[in-house]
Amino acid sequence: MKEFDAIIIGFGKGGKTLAADLAKRGWTVAMIERSDKMYGGTCINIGCIPTKALVYQAKFATRLKDSSFEEKAEFYRQAIAIKEDVTGTLRNKNFHNLADDPNITVYTGTGSFVSPEVVAVQMKNERMELKSKHIFINTGAETVIPAIEGIENNPFVYTSTSIMEVTGLPRELVIVGGGYVGLEFASIYASFGSRVTVLEGFPELIPREDRDIAEEVKKALEKKGIVFRVGAKVQSIVNTGNKASVKFMDTRANVAFSLEADAVLLATGRRPYTTGLNLEAAGVKIDDRGAIIVDEHLRTTQPAIRAIGDVKGGLQFTYISLDDYRIIREDLFGNKERDQNDRLPVSYSVFIDPPLARIGINEDDARKQNLDIIIKKLPVAAIPRVKILGETNGLFKVIIDKKTNKILGCTLFGPEASEVINLVALAMKADLDYTFLRDFIYTHPSMSESMNQLLS
Template sequence: MSNPEQYDFVALGGGEAAKLLAWDLASNHGKKCAVIEHGPIAGACPTVACMPTKTLIHSAQLAHLARQVPASAPGTARADIKTDMAKVFTRKQDVVDGMADLFLGIFAETKAELIRGHGELVGPKTISCNGRLLTGETVLINTGSKALVDTSIPGLANAKPLTHVELLNIKTLPTHLIILGGGYVGIEFAQAYVRFGARVTVIERNAQVLKKEDSDVISALTKILAREGVEFLTSTSVTKVSGTSGDEVVLTLSGPGGPSEIIRGSHLLVSAGRTPNTSGIGLAEAGIQLSPAGHVAVDEQLRTSVPGVFAAGDCAGSPYFTHIGWDDHRVILASLTGSPREGGTANRQVPSTLFTSPELAHVGLREEEAKARGIPYRLTKAPMAAFLRSRALGETEGFAKALVEADGDKVLGFTALGPGAGELLPAVQLVMKLGLSYKELVDLIIVHPTMCEGLVDLFRSVPPRTG
């Protein structure tokens, strides 16, 4: 094997942080950069996760709306509209291909090198790939995560279940899609596929789906999804699987209905968690330590146990969101350019949005979490109908709520279940980030009728301090 090629920056894995760091360091700092990626050119989010999923969800929303259009008589829904999944796939693939072309263009423009192939660390800062040896002054591990298939469930692996990757690529509509796991992925796909016309059942071992969310939020959301046709089996575990996904699968369940309930479906989607991609890439050979959960162990600046080697994104145990990967890149870039962010990743905001209809958006402290931790708060809550834009959209189900300090005016947390709820987050986030009073939101002049306008009434209703 040849002598190592010298680079200023080499990334093993082409996730969000890797691409952004390589592009920035190459174009703005004149660094010689390379990104090694054996999977999708653009990384997971644009090709097998966020973007294609949201594209599919949009197609499902259009199908749902089309069925609400009167056929021959006023108020008559059109049940005759069918979904052409081949065209849904084609539209999804067009978006994915466009993202790949976009990123290839940025690699060419910035002159950061994209190396296609499997990379493996053979030393602390040296990577082998395609017969080449690359060494970097700075090395980043950004290999992401993959769907977890619980091999302890008899027959599950042999049933060849789908993960989100395979489900995005099927061109026929399942007659009955069974989803193992009621997390973000499972719930978004559940609504999308029931809107396409499939029967959908979600099996969740916990007492509720989205187990970290407040129970009042999940109660409202699941009622909406159940009315659309999504079936929920909570406090239920799978004890055995037989058959093959895509043909017929038979699941034996243990839950409230008894220890041997049987459910049959045409397709099986596993969305019961993720595991970091940290095996088979030479971490031990490089002296890089792992956390007890199998992530690359990092400090608040995302530095590993080896000087000059960083890790970011899912494989480093950062919250599993693309926007957190974006922030990871900023933390590392600040260190590499001589101005480390104070505190690094500690105490940063972790906003989230579930892209169902209605959307579920959240940032900060949840109400049940505050109660469990004994944190006093003032609660303000408003029905989504008070957000006047929702009336114009005809989507008034849901609500918004916020937690404010009991003895101060800072916002501790915010949750909204409503149309476009994710778009409400930035205004609240900014107030929280700057440590401002919630009254700053009350005093804003917000365009009417927009969804954000409802924030004024929500925060105007904060109860007075008790002390």
């Protein structure tokens, strides 16, 4: 049995950053990663980096709208190759950033607890046991596979991970799930030239957003040719030999329908990945959603073991995992002032085209709380910068507390929204009045200067 100062299970953002930090402090660290295709974690390999690489290439693909499907498919094949090159380069860099450090040992295998201080690693040809008083779980999340007849071993059914490994562009793509992941992939593949249908089980699209924002998103995506079917309960996905037949019920009209597709993408959510960890042996408990239970400093029910990132539930973003590292760093070596409650509010972006970004509460939330608010809206078409970009779809919206002049929330749907939202986040974190952003001097022409108009 080998002993280390720290064991980290999972090569994700928070875990790899923590490993490098601990190594610099002279700690010996064991990094366990179950797949050599996942060095660096979800974001680099199967999440934000590859999808955003395709988002970027898809914008160029829109110029091929009058080209043949074969020409579009060839461009898509090249885009997948570019995506593979990007992820491969980053994966290799991340591996060597840790593996080349004399204080870090990388084990490629599956980790499982033997006791609160011992982790077994099952590698390809060997099983080892490692011991440490400090263990960190950073195993991420996995795709939720719904109980739909015909999914198992169906070659036409994909997850958000597996579809990006396919080099052929599907002519007909059906996406099961109209949440943020489903919309991102719908936008990407429609831009490349696929005919996309989104089947959403709920009676409305993206229900956590205000209806005016959701309607703008729907209109922009429908301009790409995407068809939305809400209230659609998928019953089966049948392999017909050369296609998939998707059978679903329109729950509003109580009528059955079927669609043929070259590919079916399951975009039905993600859940914490704890399979095979044997958490019971370590005394680590999970909640009713399968997430590891942690306190404000990310300690599990076994205090010497902590959880980082998606595996503990909550917001599933790379930057949250990175901030988890900061909380642990300050708790171990700092003044212990940082905790999970310290980072709110947190913004998020959905990389459809154009992107959707939000922070704080929306109008519906504010109304339900009976808050006295000011609502300000700005059609994206009114922003000078978009005339240059040629992208006029979208709506910017902000919610302001009438009594305090503080920004309660902001939703931006338009070009460069994922960048501009950070300005609003900074103002909210600094507890500044909305007038600070309203009267600030921005460069021109820029999307940032839209704050002058939006908040006027």
